[in-house]
Amino acid sequence: xxxxxxxxxxxxxxxxxxxxxxxxxxxxxxxxxxxxxxxxxxxxxxxxxxxxxxxxxxxxxxxxxxxxxxxxxxxxxxxxxxxxxxxxxxxxxxxxxxxxxxxxxxxxxxxxxxxxxxxxxxxxxxxxxxxxxxxxxxxxxxxxxx
Amino acid sequence: xxxxxxxxxxxxxxxxxxxxxxxxxxxxxxxxxxxxxxxxxxxxxxxxxxxxxxxxxxxxxxxxxxxxxxxxxxxxxxxxxxxxxxxxxxxxxxxx
Numbered sequence: 001x002x003x004x005x006x007x008x009x010x011x012x013x014x015x016x017x018x019x020x021x022x023x024x025x026x027x028x029x030x031x032x033x034x035x036x037x038x039x040x041x042x043x044x045x046x047x048x049x050x051x052x053x054x055x056x057x058x059x060x061x062x063x064x065x066x067x068x069x070x071x072x073x074x075x076x077x078x079x080x081x082x083x084x085x086x087x088x089x090x091x092x093x094x095x096x097x098x099x100x101x102x103x104x105x106x107x108x109x110x111x112x113x114x115x116x117x118x119x120x121x122x123x124x125x126x127x128x129x130x131x132x133x134x135x136x137x138x139x140x141x142x143x144x145x146x
Numbered sequence: 147x148x149x150x151x152x153x154x155x156x157x158x159x160x161x162x163x164x165x166x167x168x169x170x171x172x173x174x175x176x177x178x179x180x181x182x183x184x185x186x187x188x189x190x191x192x193x194x195x196x197x198x199x200x201x202x203x204x205x206x207x208x209x210x211x212x213x214x215x216x217x218x219x220x221x222x223x224x225x226x227x228x229x230x231x232x233x234x235x236x237x238x239x240x241x242x
Contacts, residue, residue, distance in 0.1 A: 124240045128172070134176070
């Protein structure tokens with residue numbers, strides 16, 4: 001995976017619609033994988049466009065996966081953030097009882113897993129603890145995962 | 147025969163009462179907790195009913211009506227037992 005961004009060279013050539021889109025997205029550092037996702041272009045086509053833009057000196061590759069894993073930590077960070085927000089929501093709704101769910105929250109590896117677990121917890125609370133608390137917690141959980 | 151059915155039903159209902167209140171501690175509120183509270187009230191009432199019927203009819207001569215009553219009470223106790231088993235299974239599934 002490569003990360004690209006604009007060069008200082010001014011845009012003085014005519015670009016196709018796809019090339020313009022890719023060029024515009026490269027205003028900030030962006031990986032080819034993310035570009036493919038945002039432009040909905042096949043990776044091969046995208047790489048061709050990137051190569052042409054690079055050849056014209058309009059964009060430059062600033063890093064590859066091997067030497068700059070800086071786009072990767074976003075996911076663990078996002079997961080940690082969601083875990084923290086979820087724990088805060090649990091504490092707000094359940095008070096002291098939230099502590100017994102903390103270890104389970106920390107054990108979750110992905111956001112999907114965390115979301116599924118929290119929805120199951122809402123169901124469990126609705127059935128066995130309190131419908132009111134479950135509804136309030138569900139609203140908070142939806143805000144966390146929105 | 148009638149006495150056996152009545153005693154078995156009463157014993158089963160006493161066990162159901164114990165299980166019902168045990169389950170209530172696992173589900174203090176929510177949909178199951180609320181329904182379980184109502185269920186427990188009726189389990190206690192029916193248990194008292196079984197005991198009352200047993201005491202009041204103990205020396206009665208056996209007849210068809212009394213046998214039918216004893217059978218209904220006995221199968222009622224089994225029904226309550228099965229309902230509580232279902233609640234137990236739901237709570238276990240939620241825990242797992």
